[in-house]
Amino acid sequence: MANPWTGEVALTIDGERRLLKLTLGALAELEQELETVSLVDLVQRFEGGVYSSSDVLALIVAGLRGGGANVRRDDLLRAEIEGGPMAGARAAAELLARAFMVPGDA
Template identity: 65%
Template sequence: VAVVERFESQRFSTRDVLALIVAGLRGGGWQGQALDLLRVEIGGGPVEAARAAAELLARAFSLPGEPPDQVRGGP
């Protein structure tokens, strides 16, 4: 998947981060649109938004019960 490759190589875009956050929120039942998030302040700023997007991506590709850090190659 291209977005995974971009995150692995740290060449992801703001659009990638926004798309992943929207997908995660919708998975939790949110019914908003990406436009609703354009002016939202995220604690920790863009770095935290990117970290959250990476976490959502890792969780999307993990097996049930598998810690997400194992998906990312963590300890």
């Protein structure tokens, strides 16, 4: 089970339940991959509903890597996410929110 207090989010990919987490290292990789000045820009895109499928994929890959999986973007291009693209987007948004959640806010 995912522990929201540690920033974990669960997502079923190719029939396997996986735990995603944005560690500092995963966040740094994410920032570099998305070529964004700051992650605040990404948070604002999600809050405004103007994120791209590339944003969602990058967040899922970063979360998997932060959760200890040795994956690359290419590994997920044909992956089946239980619940479809919207479930992936919800998980990505939740992952991003939990990474910046202040203890006691939830």
